[in-house]
Amino acid sequence: MLSAKTVKIWYAVHKWTSLVCTxxxxxxxxxxxxxxxxxxxxxxxGDEIKTVDMPLETPKASLDSVVEAGLKKYPAEFVRxxxxxxxxxxxxxxxxxxSLDAPPDVFRSIAVDARTAEVLAxxxxxxxxxxxxxxxHVDMFAGPYGMLFLGFMGLLFVASLVSGAxxxxxxxxxxxxxxxRKDRTARLKWLDLHNLLGIVTLMWALVVGGxxxxxxxxxxxxxxxxxGQLAEMAAPYKGKPMPQKFASLDRAMDVAREAVPGMxxxxxxxxxxVFSSSHHYAVFxxxxxxxxxxxxxxxxxxxxxxxxxxxxxxxWYVTTLLVSQPLHFGDYGGMPMKVVWAVLDVIxxxxxxSGLYLWLSRRKKxxxxxxAELEREEDLSRxxxxxxxxx
Amino acid sequence: MKRSKSIRRSNFLHVFGVPALxxxxxxFGLVTALLGDGVWDVLSWIALAVxxxxxxxxxxxxxxGKDISTDRRSGGDKxx
Numbered sequence: 001m002l003s004a005k006t007v008k009i010w011y012a013v014h015k016w017t018s019l020v021c022t023x024x025x026x027x028x029x030x031x032x033x034x035x036x037x038x039x040x041x042x043x044x045x046g047d048e049i050k051t052v053d054m055p056l057e058t059p060k061a062s063l064d065s066v067v068e069a070g071l072k073k074y075p076a077e078f079v080r081x082x083x084x085x086x087x088x089x090x091x092x093x094x095x096x097x098x099s100l101d102a103p104p105d106v107f108r109s110i111a112v113d114a115r116t117a118e119v120l121a122x123x124x125x126x127x128x129x130x131x132x133x134x135x136x137h138v139d140m141f142a143g144p145y146g147m148l149f150l151g152f153m154g155l156l157f158v159a160s161l162v163s164g165a166x167x168x169x170x171x172x173x174x175x176x177x178x179x180x181r182k183d184r185t186a187r188l189k190w191l192d193l194h195n196l197l198g199i200v201t202l203m204w205a206l207v208v209g210g211x212x213x214x215x216x217x218x219x220x221x222x223x224x225x226x227x228g229q230l231a232e233m234a235a236p237y238k239g240k241p242m243p244q245k246f247a248s249l250d251r252a253m254d255v256a257r258e259a260v261p262g263m264x265x266x267x268x269x270x271x272x273x274v275f276s277s278s279h280h281y282a283v284f285x286x287x288x289x290x291x292x293x294x295x296x297x298x299x300x301x302x303x304x305x306x307x308x309x310x311x312x313x314x315x316w317y318v319t320t321l322l323v324s325q326p327l328h329f330g331d332y333g334g335m336p337m338k339v340v341w342a343v344l345d346v347i348x349x350x351x352x353x354s355g356l357y358l359w360l361s362r363r364k365k366x367x368x369x370x371x372a373e374l375e376r377e378e379d380l381s382r383x384x385x386x387x388x389x390x391x
Numbered sequence: 392m393k394r395s396k397s398i399r400r401s402n403f404l405h406v407f408g409v410p411a412l413x414x415x416x417x418x419f420g421l422v423t424a425l426l427g428d429g430v431w432d433v434l435s436w437i438a439l440a441v442x443x444x445x446x447x448x449x450x451x452x453x454x455x456g457k458d459i460s461t462d463r464r465s466g467g468d469k470x471x
Contacts, residue, residue: 114397177409178449196449199410200442203417212394291425326425333424336436 001102002367007088007170011367014163019359020372021156022352028150028212029349031137036330036341039087042130049111049121051090061117063092063249069093069117070110080107081275082249083267090114093123096131100242100272144219151216159208161202168199170371174378187361194354197347204344205351211324221321226274233300233310234277242271247306249281256283256299259311263287266296271303279303279349294322413442 034041042048067079077096085091092114097107108148111121125131139146172195180192198205253265263285270276276282281303284296299311314322326332330341363370420438423431 165410168410169403172406173402177406178445180450180453193450197446200413200446201417202410203414204421204439204442207418207421289425289427290431323425328419333432333435337424337432337439340436340439340443344439346442347446 002166002170007167007371008367010163010166014160014167015359017156017160017163018355020155021160022356024150024153025157026349026352027140028137028153029345029352031133033342033345034133035137036338036345038130038134039331043132045128047123047128049088049091049123051088051113053107054090054115060114060116063253065117066092066112066114067094067249067391069119070096071117073110074108077108078272079270080273081267081269084114084190085111089231091120104274147216147219151213154209154213154216158206158213161198161206161209164198165202168195169375171195174375187358190354190357193387194351194358197354198351201344201347201351205348206325208344211328214241214321214324215328218321221317222274225318228283229312229315230275230277230298233298234280237277237279237302237309240279243304244302246271249273251306252281252301252303253283255301255308256281256305256311257297259308260297261295263292266293276300278307290326291323294326295319296322409445413445416441 056271063082067082070079071077074096077098078100079094080097081093081095083093083095085093090113092112094110094112095107096110105126109123109125110119111123112118113120135141139150144151171191178196179197181188211363249268253268256265266284266286269282269284271280272278275284275298279302280300283301285299285300286293286296295314297311297313300309301307301308313319330337365373416438420435420441423438424435
């Protein structure tokens with residue numbers, strides 16, 4: 001077992017890392033709860049876009065006509081991205097920007113029927129309850145620095161989980177797993193609950209906390225990819241201006257499908273967007289299993305000639321980010337998984353609040369004395385019980 | 392020497408045995424749903440629900456034996 005001094009150090013780590021991050025972690029757990037059901041809630045809140053019923057085998061319109069429909073509505077704007085709805089195969093979205101150097105938060109989304117190339121709606125992703133929750137959760141409306149700050153809070157959370165697991169040892173040395181002493185002081189009951197709930201959900205909390213930290217690095221990761229692999233792939237085109245006339249997007253898609261067999265398109269980044277060069281359609285292909293559908297593979301297609309320039313697997317740091325997303329969101333195992341995610345989230349809230357309560361109701365005694373005291377009490381109650389004395 | 396070492400080990404297992412099993416099960420549940428749909432999802436739901444079930448059992452149903460003494464010395468029969 002650990003020496004008294006080591007326990008003291010680990011306990012101090014647990015106390016201070018927890019104290020600093022608890023308020024933010026509480027906010028993250030509370031705002032994260034509705035975000036688990038983002039998709040379902042956005043439908044409930046009436047954001048669902050209705051498509052007309054047509055026979056199942058209705059052919060899809062060409063993507064060129066989809067793009068044309070969007071630009072017809074907003075002739076002065078530029079297409080930045082085109083992507084498909086995850087659950088509704090008849091919906092395609094376009095992201096339009098007023099100028100090619102527009103900041104990343106200035107854009108509009110329009111939903112287009114994939115069969116008729118008719119503009120259906122302009123979904124607003126930047127208002128309402130879920131948007132508020134999402135912004136709080138991601139960066140507290142404080143941009144990249146808010147995001148990195150929350151990443152640091154996440155790191156403290158992970159440190160508090162690890163140190164918490166270490167000090168669980170000396171606290172539980174003489175106790176059975178899972179004990180909840182409800183018949184003594186309130187503090188003892190909440191200590192037992194804090195220990196039980198914390199240790200049982202440890203792995204889940206570590207994974208969700210750790211992947212959350214990785215997600216806060218997404219801006220950095222994307223920048224690294226832009227200046228690394230993407231720049232390398234588009235190197236022969238360096239300094240080339242935007243094409244005057246764009247080649248057919250449908251032809252570019254055929255070329256991409258041929259270059260990356262066995263995968264299907266996930267989204268297209270247009271020339272001038274962050275995920276492409278000034279002269280390429282970047283078609284991001286993905287697989288079909290829950291894991292491979294997150295692992296993208298870009299194909300850079302010359303937007304003037306529709307010829308393949310290059311296609312490579314993403315580097316490890318982007319792959320790490322992409323894999324950490326589902327593990328943080330809990331959106332890869334259907335509704336039952338989301339429910340479990342929500343329950344574990346609520347349990348984490350209880351662990352946070354009980355931890356805070358234990359600290360507020362603390363007695364001013366060093367940790368080793370408190371453990372010894374708890375153990376003496378335990379020995380006493382034990383001997384009373386073995387002698388048949390009933391409290 | 393040998394004796395105290397084995398006590399130490401059994402002590403460690405006594406404290407961290409169940410938590411370690413639950414951690415492995417959780418990790419298994421987190422990974423399986425990534426690998427495929429259908430049966431993989433079901434395995435994941437079960438594995439991830441077990442920790443929750445363990446909590447429910449101990450918090451609301453007291454769990455087996457409230458502490459070591461009642462369990463080992465008086466046969467787990469506790470009157471209170």
